[in-house]
Amino acid sequence: MPATRNSPTHDVVVFGATSFVGQILTRYLAEQFGTHDGLKWAIAGRSESKLAALRSGLGLKAGKLPLLVADAADEVALRRMCENTRVVISTVGPYALYGEPLVKVCAETGTDYCDLTGEVQWIRRMIRAYEKAAKKSGARIVHCCGFDSIPSDLGVHFLQREAKARFGAPCTEVRMRVKGMRGGFSGGTVASLMNVVKEASADPALRKELSNPYSICPEGYAPKVRQPDVRSPQYDADFDSWVAPFVMSAINTRIVQRSNALSKQDYGADFRYDEAMLTGRGIKGQLAATGVTAGLAAMMVAGALPPARWALGRFVLPAPGEGPSPEAQRKGYFDLRFLGRTDGGDELRVKVTGDRDPGYGSTAKMLGQAGACLALDFADSGRGGGFWTPATMFGDRLVERLTAHSGLAFEVLEA
Numbered sequence: 001m002p003a004t005r006n007s008p009t010h011d012v013v014v015f016g017a018t019s020f021v022g023q024i025l026t027r028y029l030a031e032q033f034g035t036h037d038g039l040k041w042a043i044a045g046r047s048e049s050k051l052a053a054l055r056s057g058l059g060l061k062a063g064k065l066p067l068l069v070a071d072a073a074d075e076v077a078l079r080r081m082c083e084n085t086r087v088v089i090s091t092v093g094p095y096a097l098y099g100e101p102l103v104k105v106c107a108e109t110g111t112d113y114c115d116l117t118g119e120v121q122w123i124r125r126m127i128r129a130y131e132k133a134a135k136k137s138g139a140r141i142v143h144c145c146g147f148d149s150i151p152s153d154l155g156v157h158f159l160q161r162e163a164k165a166r167f168g169a170p171c172t173e174v175r176m177r178v179k180g181m182r183g184g185f186s187g188g189t190v191a192s193l194m195n196v197v198k199e200a201s202a203d204p205a206l207r208k209e210l211s212n213p214y215s216i217c218p219e220g221y222a223p224k225v226r227q228p229d230v231r232s233p234q235y236d237a238d239f240d241s242w243v244a245p246f247v248m249s250a251i252n253t254r255i256v257q258r259s260n261a262l263s264k265q266d267y268g269a270d271f272r273y274d275e276a277m278l279t280g281r282g283i284k285g286q287l288a289a290t291g292v293t294a295g296l297a298a299m300m301v302a303g304a305l306p307p308a309r310w311a312l313g314r315f316v317l318p319a320p321g322e323g324p325s326p327e328a329q330r331k332g333y334f335d336l337r338f339l340g341r342t343d344g345g346d347e348l349r350v351k352v353t354g355d356r357d358p359g360y361g362s363t364a365k366m367l368g369q370a371g372a373c374l375a376l377d378f379a380d381s382g383r384g385g386g387f388w389t390p391a392t393m394f395g396d397r398l399v400e401r402l403t404a405h406s407g408l409a410f411e412v413l414e415a
């Protein structure tokens with residue numbers, strides 16, 4: 001029987017399966033779902049020989065795991081891939097350089113899509129360009145399904161659900177603090193970060209856009225609320241610790257604000273949210289906060305200057321395809337703390353933790369479950385086409401999947 005949109009050949013296709021994170025994801029899907037047991041999945045990329053090597057590295061023979069070849073710039077090949085597929089998971093990045101044709105084709109063909117981008121400027125461009133087509137075709141597009149921004153977005157979702165059950169009202173102020181994390185960078189992430197800094201340093205309008213906390217909210221959404229933003233070392237009395245800026249807050253805070261906007265301000269019209277890193281008490285904590293702030297500033301300056309950017313890429317940072325060792329991935333973890341306050345002064349503390357290194361071992365599991373959730377749990381959910389966030393698309397269902405299958409834990413910290 002030929003494949004149709006209602007019964008496609010593949011539930012999930014991993015596009016970019018040969019990327020650093022794509023390989024971890026592919027191994028995870030093989031462990032979780034085997035081949036075609038419950039989830040019909042396939043791998044895709046631009047190089048047939050690399051895909052075949054990946055498949056045989058998993059101990060699978062040809063015919064066990066379908067393999068599709070498409071270049072990120074080849075709309076005809078992408079359309080062929082999407083027309084037989086329910087959900088495409090993409091790890092082909094930097095997305096701002098390679099990702100647009102696939103989003104366009106998914107939006108036009110009604111194919112669901114999720115990815116790992118953290119590039120705010122690109123997400124904004126995709127929403128503006130393809131939201132109409134996605135709404136018309138029924139394609140659900142969900143960006144940011146890795147460490148940025150699932151733990152933040154679902155952490156706030158989880159906290160608000162508990163707050164409403166306990167206090168009858170959401171927390172209009174929430175702060176996320178990174179208590180601990182261990183993990184490395186891969187070449188793809190570094191390339192994406194450097195590309196954002198490069199684009200922003202050349203374009204003042206983009207810099208302004210990136211500083212707007214509502215930049216990826218629906219057009220015209222502009223609450224008159226001053227959002228907090230930790231940009232320098234400071235003491236946080238609620239956590240009895242010094243804090244420093246957190247590099248991922250630039251994307252996570254935007255996604256959380258979009259979740260509030262899409263849910264008709266479920267977290268309140270005056271909702272305030274920020275993120276930072278805890279660096280400890282006393283002079284040691286203060287020095288550490290100063291060091292982290294200075295390090296981040298130096299990286300931004302280096303990323304903006306062409307010779308320094310070249311030297312960083314050539315001698316210091318990992319190249320595309322490189323990343324943390326399997327041992328470093330295994331030893332990695334993250335521990336995030338959330339403090340919420342209602343307008344009435346009630347307080348709630350929540351902890352979100354994950355095993356494996358956040359950017360790769362854990363990210364691959366989050367992305368895989370997001371794709372499976374779209375394909376298996378929300379195929380006929382009535383949730384229409386458009387650009388969603390992890391919290392508004394998946395909510396409690398993904399919290400359950402991540403807790404059961406991905407080493408994440410969401411807990412209320414009782415006083």
Ligand SMILES: NC(=O)c1ccc[n+]([C@@H]2O[C@H](COP(=O)([O-])OP(=O)(O)OC[C@H]3O[C@@H](n4cnc5c(N)ncnc54)[C@H](OP(=O)(O)O)[C@@H]3O)[C@@H](O)[C@H]2O)c1
Pocket residue numbers: 016017018019020021022045046047050070071072073091092093094095098116117118144145146147148149186187188189190192193319320321322323358359360363
């Ligand atoms: N949100 C998060 O927490 C998080 C965590 C990790 C990574 N990421 C993001 O995920 C992306 C992947 O990261 P990574 O480190 O795994 O990247 P990577 O190892 O550098 O891999 C990039 C992938 O893109 C593919 N590619 C490049 N040009 C292509 C083209 N024209 N057509 C088809 N495929 C093409 C490469 O194919 P070949 O294999 O054939 O060269 C490779 O598979 C990056 O954007 C990174 O920022 C996000």
